[in-house]
Amino acid sequence: MNSNWKQLFEILQKQERLIIGLMSGTSLDGLDIALCSVKGSGPATKLKVLEFTTVPYAEEFKREVKSVFSRRDADLQMVCLMNEKIGLQHAALILETLKGWGRSPSEIDVIASHGQTIFHAPASLHDLKDYPNGTLQIGDGDHIAVKTGIITIADFRQKHLAAGGEGAPLAVYGDYLLFSKAGEDRIMLNIGGIANFTYLPADQDASKVFSTDVGPGNTMMDQYIQQQYPGLYYDENGAIASKGQVNGDLLTALLTNEFLDADFPKTTGPELFNLHYLSAAQQRSDTLNLRKEDVLATLCACSAKVILTAILKCFGTGATPYIYMSGGGMHNPLLVELLKSGLPNAQFRTTDDLEINPDAKEAVLFAVLANETLVGEKTNFGDREGVPSIRMGKICLPD
Numbered sequence: 001m002n003s004n005w006k007q008l009f010e011i012l013q014k015q016e017r018l019i020i021g022l023m024s025g026t027s028l029d030g031l032d033i034a035l036c037s038v039k040g041s042g043p044a045t046k047l048k049v050l051e052f053t054t055v056p057y058a059e060e061f062k063r064e065v066k067s068v069f070s071r072r073d074a075d076l077q078m079v080c081l082m083n084e085k086i087g088l089q090h091a092a093l094i095l096e097t098l099k100g101w102g103r104s105p106s107e108i109d110v111i112a113s114h115g116q117t118i119f120h121a122p123a124s125l126h127d128l129k130d131y132p133n134g135t136l137q138i139g140d141g142d143h144i145a146v147k148t149g150i151i152t153i154a155d156f157r158q159k160h161l162a163a164g165g166e167g168a169p170l171a172v173y174g175d176y177l178l179f180s181k182a183g184e185d186r187i188m189l190n191i192g193g194i195a196n197f198t199y200l201p202a203d204q205d206a207s208k209v210f211s212t213d214v215g216p217g218n219t220m221m222d223q224y225i226q227q228q229y230p231g232l233y234y235d236e237n238g239a240i241a242s243k244g245q246v247n248g249d250l251l252t253a254l255l256t257n258e259f260l261d262a263d264f265p266k267t268t269g270p271e272l273f274n275l276h277y278l279s280a281a282q283q284r285s286d287t288l289n290l291r292k293e294d295v296l297a298t299l300c301a302c303s304a305k306v307i308l309t310a311i312l313k314c315f316g317t318g319a320t321p322y323i324y325m326s327g328g329g330m331h332n333p334l335l336v337e338l339l340k341s342g343l344p345n346a347q348f349r350t351t352d353d354l355e356i357n358p359d360a361k362e363a364v365l366f367a368v369l370a371n372e373t374l375v376g377e378k379t380n381f382g383d384r385e386g387v388p389s390i391r392m393g394k395i396c397l398p399d
């Protein structure tokens with residue numbers, strides 16, 4: 001048997017696997033690296049986060065990623081080169097981080113790499129007839145495997161597309177296995193660049209579980225801050241938005257879009273929710289001259305409103321779901337306050353209460369997906385659009 005398969009075979013037999021989950025999301029702030037110990041599979045999965053860090057991207061690297069991110073006019077040569085460069089950079093960050101943790105690459109069984117989404121084009125967002133759903137993550141897995149010497153599972157989203165999904169959100173596959181609880185209606189709410197949630201019903205019926213994007217989380221606030229306040233990357237603790245006033249006309253214009261009214265599950269990205277979206281809404285509502293802090297207050301209110309509307313659509317007003325938050329937006333007190341006051345009956349918690357660091361949650365998800373690819377039996381989510389019963393990812397070998 002060749003040595004790669006022998007090693008894989010040994011990994012499959014283990015009681016406990018050490019898996020590094022990687023995530024670099026739409027905020028482009030850095031690479032999340034979660035070292036997880038994973039036992040079992042499927043609903044019996046037991047996962048512990050042993051180490052976690054976010055390694056911030058250097059400014060120059062951020063600029064390079066941005067040059068190909070979410071742009072229809074991206075230079076194809078740069079896309080090609082960044083596929084390799086992101087892979088190499090992620091490998092270097094993993095090796096450096098392992099060193100800092102006092103661990104050697106030989107201890108790690110598998111890396112689960114999400115890569116960097118550079119374009120997301122579900123059929124609902126592109127208007128090209130006769131073209132399928134599309135999404136593209138770059139940061140090649142073979143580069144990570146060769147440079148680290150660790151078997152790498154990468155490119156998770158293509159199988160989801162191939163099986164009829166939109167390539168996202170994949171959170172459902174991990175959330176159901178890790179967080180579903182009998183007797184508790186749960187919403188796993190992740191507020192990243194895009195806000196999304198997974199609904200986990202109290203009866204744990206897999207055929208009712210789903211994940212959906214709901215709309216902008218931090219993405220438009222971040223883009224506006226970066227455009228209007230050079231040197232700032234985001235509105236820390238909502239400090240600037242807190243000084244502004246929500247403008248009702250702009251808010252109504254921001255909330256007027258087909259995507260926001262569409263049924264679940266659905267996906268989106270900064271391809272829709274961006275500064276063009278904001279300026280078109282400002283033009284329609286005749287609010288181009290608003291103070292910057294008022295624009296930010298309104299963008300924050302918009303994110304809160306899309307999340308609230310989606311959760312209410314899922315549960316109705318009288319319900320008392322448990323909402324477990326994760327993602328950078330949960331550190332924005334203004335946004336969280338708006339959510340709490342809009343859902344007075346809900347219990348707000350974070351995934352910390354479920355022993356998963358909320359900033360690590362998406363990286364952990366990919367560790368779970370890789371574990372399922374290796375040893376999972378398919379979870380049956382029923383015959384439904386958007387949640388195909390599949391295992392995902394491509395296996396990249398070091399030699």
Ligand SMILES: Nc1ncnc2c1ncn2[C@@H]1O[C@H](COP(=O)(O)OP(=O)(O)OP(=O)(O)O)[C@@H](O)[C@H]1O
Binds near residue numbers: 026027233234326
């Ligand atoms: N203290 C804070 N105050 C306000 N906002 C914050 C704070 N900390 C983080 N954020 C927000 O969280 C963002 C990063 O969130 P996160 O890393 O979850 O996004 P992501 O994973 O890149 O996005 P996605 O999940 O859509 O791919 C920052 O860009 C910022 O907008």
Ligand SMILES: CC(=O)N[C@H]1[C@@H]2OC[C@@H](O2)[C@@H](O)[C@@H]1O[C@H](C)C(=O)O
Binds near residue numbers: 025026193195365
């Ligand atoms: C195409 C893509 O990268 N989508 C991301 C993005 O970030 C949040 C939201 O949009 C979600 O749909 C998805 O990521 C998470 C991890 C998911 O697939 O569940």
